[in-house]
Amino acid sequence: MATYHLLSWGANSHGQLGHGIRSEQCVLPQEIDLSSYSFKAEDIRKIVGGAGHSLILNKNGHVYSCGWNNKGQLGQPEKEDKLNFERVHGVLENEIIVDIACGWDSSAALTNEGKLYMWGSNNFGQLGIDPFTLRYSYKPIEMMPYEKIEQIAMGLRHTAVITQDHRILMCGAASKGQLGLKNDFNDDIGKKSKLNYCPFTLVSELKNSVDVSCGQHHTVVATDKAEVYVFGANNYGQLGIDNDFFPTISMPTKLTNVHFNPPIRTHVGWTHTIILSDNQLFAWGRNTYGQLGQENRVMLWKPDVIKNIPKVNQLSIGSQHNLALTDEKTILCWGWNEHGNCGTGDVFDVLLPKPVSLPARSEGILIGTGAGHSFAVIRKENCVEKHFAELCAIFAAFTRKAARLRDKNDEVAKTIHTYAESELINRSLNNGLLNLSATLSAIGDYRDAQVQRLDAKVVAPLSQYETICKHARDDVKNTFSVRDKELTKRKQLDKIREKNPRNRQMIKRYQSQAESELMKAAVEVSRVIKGLEEQIDSFERRKLHDLKNVLLDFVTIEMSFHTKAIELLTKAYQDIADINETKDLEDFQSARGDMNGEFRETMRVPDSITRLDTVGRTSFRQAYSLSNLAHRFTSSPMIPQKSSRDRTTELVDSLKTGFTNSSESIQVEEYENSSEETDSESFQEKSVRTRHKSM
Helix, strand or coil, X not given: CEEEEEEEEEEECCCCCCXXXXXXXXXXXXXXXXXXXXXXXXXXXXXXXXXCEEEEEECCCCEEEEECCCCCCCCCCCCCCEEEEEECCHHHHHCCEEEEEECCCEEEEEECCCCEEEEEECCCCCCCCCCCCCCEEEXXXXXXXXXXXXXXXXXXXXXXXXXCCCCEEEEEECCCCCCCCCCCCCHHHHHHHCCCEEEEEECCCCCCEEEEEECCCEEEEEECCCCEEEEEECCCCCCCCCCCCCCEEEEEEECCCCCCCCCEEEEECCCEEEEEECCEEEEEECCCCCCCCCCCCCCEEEEEECCCCCCEEEEEECCCEEEEEECCCCEEEEECCCCCCCCCCCCCCEEEEEECCCCCCEEEEEEEECCCEEEEEEEEECHHHHHHHHHHHHHHHHHHHHHHHHHHHXXXXXXXXXXXXXXXXXXXXXXXXXXXXXXXXXXXXXXXXXXXXXXXXXXXXHHCHHHHHHHHHHHHHHHHHHHHHHHHHHHHHHHHHHCCCCCHHHHHHHHHHHHHHHHHHHHHHHHHHHHHHHHHHHHHHHHHHHHHHHHHHHHHHHHHHHHHHHHHHHHHHHHHHCCCHHHHHHHHHHXXXXXXXXXXXXXXXXXXXXXXXXXXXXXXXXXXXXXXHHHHHHCCCCCCCCCHHHHHHHHHHHHHHHHHHCCCCCCCCCCCCCCCXXXXXXXXXXXXXXXCCCC
16 A cells, blocks of 8 residues: 655755754655644645745645744744644634745745735735835735735745736835836835835736746746746846846846747746746756756756656756656756755755655655755555555455355255255266265365465465554654654754853753763664664565465465365266266166056046046045155165165265375375264255355
């Protein structure tokens, strides 16, 4: 069975990874423990992040936040940072959120009714409010209640929204032309332009907009005709236009040097741009950290395709690094990697797209990024659990089918035996039927043994691996818990060392105590890791041994049953072939001839009416009823008087004894004696074996 997991990695100085601790960085993907959360990994619909905070949107329209909260960017009433994800309460509790966005230290959410809520820093008017009126907000505030919003995007200090009629509204910092507005603002805006701030304002030149993204100081917009418009800072060629001639562009400008196939999605970092067009990536702009996915660090202002990667379904960009989810469900990352935000296990920049180090047998489902950190939802197929569960299910079905065949075999044997007891004239047919019934009964006993052995030696051992795998997961989880404690102790020691010592003696004592605790934690980590390695080896050893034994037992059980079945069926075939049709017919004719005279006399038509009275007194029903006829047949000197039920008992015993001791029989496995009834009780009165019907 597949399981879903939420992983995060990269910068974590404010706890933005959601691991419950602060640390400088996490260079490899680490799972976030969601066991105490109200949402599951498979329910996540979007993940975004800012400089030091993160937001998660789940399928129920709930928003969760963690990390840095110095400007209220978490939407939590408490001002301190949150090291674990907590739901954003207040007005958002009564709304169904469908989209979220993060700026450097601000956040936004969009409802299914087109309402826009924003919170966090407003120092540059990025919330659409005069910063002299509101510097920051710890609570979500509804913005532009008169507009129905369809999409929201946030850059470093500016914000863009697309309305339901596909217009673009911009607000926030305007110093680099990133709002796409004319330099000669109207009088009201002109007064505010000195502050490099603008409230939500319509970009009249842009129509039919379907997608928008904001970078550090630039903005990229896509229209319904797959046209791309750019404006803002262009010092690194991030607008896709020659930066030597146009270092800044304040008005929306259409890119004409490249053609994009729909559908297209815009994605921007601080100083680079990537367009996802028909599963291909077109990149341009700054390349100092390898964020363009080329073999070198050369800046490009002309859009160029990132080569040698599979088709891309999702793309998410941090400040200077990129995360891509391919059509093959792999996750690729490249660019800035100072804090391990590329998840490669080191802190060296990644020039070419490289797979993120994910757990074995896992595939990417969803990705998200903050400025210097990354997230991924993965689906993991547990190989042992998956395949052992499948083996258990198929062998259980096989065993149930064998049990049904066993029961049908009993019914056939009983029916044949019943018929044999009624066949009183044809002696060889009677013997053949009794022999066949006894043979089928013996086969049923062996089939019953087969079912019980399959259940005990094949199905039961395989079914135990669900519990075995659960214990193994708990051991791994315990190892991570111990490691987290060590990291916490190390962080505490670092804080003590960073303190400005007023009382040097006290600081020294605290440091000594912290170092002692850290040493103990490190020893515990070493012990647990060593124990885990031993458990992993033990688990693998047991898995190999158990699987080999299970398969050998299955083959042995099947060989044993079919060997016995072939022996018995061979004898049954010979018994049926020995039925003497000619002799049985002669016996029948002889028995009929013994009472032929009386029978013919009875069947004669009377000569007169008075004869009818005599016939009435000596009627056929009185003298030759079915019971009397049967008595006459059984009293015939041609039929042996020995009871058929005695012959049946002898046949069953002789079959079992003969086949057990036969030197010609092939015995792969010793079966227990399946016919322990040796008394003279009749086969007809013996009920069909009571067996487990639950197989």
